[in-house]
Amino acid sequence: MFVPHSETDTQAMLRTIGVKTMEELFEAVPEQYRFPELDLPAALTEMEALEDLQEIASANVTVGEMPSFLGAGAYNHYVPAVVDSILRRGEYYTAYTPYQPEVSQGTLQAIFEYQSMISAITGMDASNASHYDGATAAAEAVNMSQAITRGKRNKVIISPGLHPHYRETICTYDMGTEVEVTGDDLDPEAGPEAMIEMLDDDTALVMVQYPDFYGRVYDFTKLAEAVHEAGALLSVSVNPMALGLLKPPGEFGADIVTGEGQPLGVPLSYGGPYLGILATKDKYVRSLAGRIVGETTDTRGQRGYVLTLSTREQHIRREKAMSNICTNVALIALAATVYISLVGKQGLREAAELSYHKAHYAAEKLAALPGYSLWSDQPFFNEFMLNTPKPAAEINEHLLENGILGGLDVSTMRSQHENALLLAFTEMNSREDIDRLIEALAEVQK
């Protein structure tokens, strides 16, 4: 479909090569397996393909068509028009990883600005060029803890408030290693203090989430002190939107900050691609996984940017590399960089405050409904777990019948919470939508 050759070109090229037919180029392929018929649908033109895709897309219900209160790691925030107009520039999206800095300064400087903004938001000294998503960034934080403690400490304590998908991802990554992942049997209702008791000489890392999977916000200052006293590291998985409002983890002693950057200008897109945040302190920069961009000068004395610290990486170190990471998610990091540039200092705070107010308005009303209550009285940002009078699945069904995409049925990820909905709110949820939710939930009790 996108092959430009005319028949004349093809013949001339075959002649230059010194073969008569195209088939001759493939004689190294075992004959019995050469040129299989592929059982695929017949090729469509662009016009027909678009029509097909439109039809498939229309079989989905969108959060634009129905109000949604789903969060749990992906949030429906507003994406300003400029973000996508920049992302659609071919100079960005059809470039490769910037190995040749002389002709890649656009990508490199944008990543440098991204790293700066992530450092600013998280209160860390340095950020990498981004990673796949929040879950894989958390897994890389565990890898980092092994590099920093030189593999001498193998225990990792994961808060029960960490997103269950993130925990599962960490367990997958550490399948073939010495790392012992603990903390799963901790009572989610217990605060961060419960993890202090688990600290010992073998602990490499403690990982918490901020706000946590249940939406709760804790001050981790005491935990950080205890972790450091035990010679371990504290890693904090964040929602960067919440950091528009809340104290950055750098202020309460985090050593590594990871997170899901999707709220910063990235569409929901049924789960990806999203943006993995990975940042750390000065002293651990050389153990930071993934690509990193640094400032330097060129032969003409101009300030410019390059990929740096590559001696940590797989293409140099091969089997001795800390991680096998090859790419980041540069284009999504660009989306976040443009988003942050557009909303700026004031706007990020405003979007965060709007989400906060909407969630607190809803929480107050919902807690007052008979049969419902808030699971936790801990402060929260834009998400909270609501105890429900009936199984959440039934309630969500009722909401869907009323044209509402409800919250997460928490039992699908953590089976102990049978009657609980995790509800999230952003600036995209109007008061009218929230009132409809409240009304529909009230009906369930009748």
Place this chain on the structure above:
Amino acid sequence: MIEPLIYDISSPGRRAVRFPEPDVPTSDLPKDMLRDDLPLPEVPELEVIRHFTRLSQLNHSIQTGFYPLGSCTMKYNPVINEDTSRLPGFTQVHPLQPEETVQGSLMLMYLLQDWLAEIGGFAGVTLQPAAGAQGELAGVLIVKAYHDDRGDTKRKKILIPDSAHGTNPATSSMSGYEVVELPSDERGNVDLEALRSECDETLAGLMFTNPNTLGLFEEHVLEVVDLVHEAGGLVYGDGANMNALLGIARPGDLGFDILHYNLHKTFTTPHGGGGPGSGPVGVAEHLVDFLPGPIVEVVEEAEAEDDMPVFGLVTPEKTMGRLKAFHGHFGMHVRAFTYILMNGGPGLRKVSEYAVLNANYLKELIKGTYVLPYDRTCMHEFVVEGRLGDIHALDVSKRLMDFGFHPPTNYFPLIVREALMIEPTETETKETLDAFVDAMLQIAKEAKEDPDILHEAPHNTPFGRLDEVNAARNLVLCCEWPGNTRKAGEKS
């Protein structure tokens, strides 16, 4: 030529986007938990647009010029992909919506799994891996899960040819395996004798790239696969070079047990300046239960012929685990789906045929001037030595930029001295290839007549060579703003 940093064009009180006033009563903010300062830039909308537009103009890209970067398959990324993946029905869907509200997404993923399985000759495919390197990780962990499940715990060793990508050994050691490197023979194939001597009861598997990174089809592929299987090991295929094999040969037919696909190479999802990629993994029948979940299956057959079945997310029975949150890079799935839909089976075969034609054409015209260490018909790419007297592959690469070309991959694979790895792809015209050959020949001429022009290249690019040593020694990873010291890492 330099563009100021976004922080340098910030001015207090400026802004672009505004948000509406709250339509709900406001609540008290948790005072003790609020941050004091948020050091982010303040820039008006037009300046943001100009800044990122001007920055973009400093990039080389497929849309602006030839990009023969070996092993990366920098071919045309159809613009229609960017439209289909942005249909609101795809972008405005939350990953945790009830399955009955996302049947469109699930059907697309189901069909893409099915098509990739057909293209690779496999029984099952997962779309979850976020990139090629993660597909590799999935592949190696499937090897591990398979042996563990059989109680076969003495298998500690993964074989990797010396021509392999660096991600292969990194992935294996990440997964707790011992890496044993296999030499290549004089025709660029895996050395069969070396392989034979490593095939014992400790062998977990072989990571095998075919065509290999020399761009050569492994002439003993069937023997290699047999040897590994006879020793009880599994063969994992690195699908980085699938652009040579569409409709040409199916790795599953050749006996590969596992393969990862790079949707961002073979199936035209854009590279994005370094991601997001997407690295689905296909496996043979005996490994389907070990795939990372979730995958999409038909959970309820259609009642009538014209009805749609019901699709659902399912976690395979003995899954090796989850690789990331949610279901993979769905936006990339839509793009690859669009591409396959527009090509069909014969179209995909044509893709690989012309990728191979273009590579052989270039090889033929360059090989008299640059040393071609393995002179046989190549597949979609080939490797020459970039050494010309005291001129290095790096100099050739930098000088190519002056002619408006992106350099080939250089210094890889490691087994070729001063390697230049050239992959033209099928979407380039004969005229473009001819112009590239002219530039390569001109550079060889300059190497004799005026070598300084090469040592000092590039000359016509917005930036000259950058000081990478200084960048690593005096780390600056972050902009300056009031209160920030602009330093990170060890001080020099």
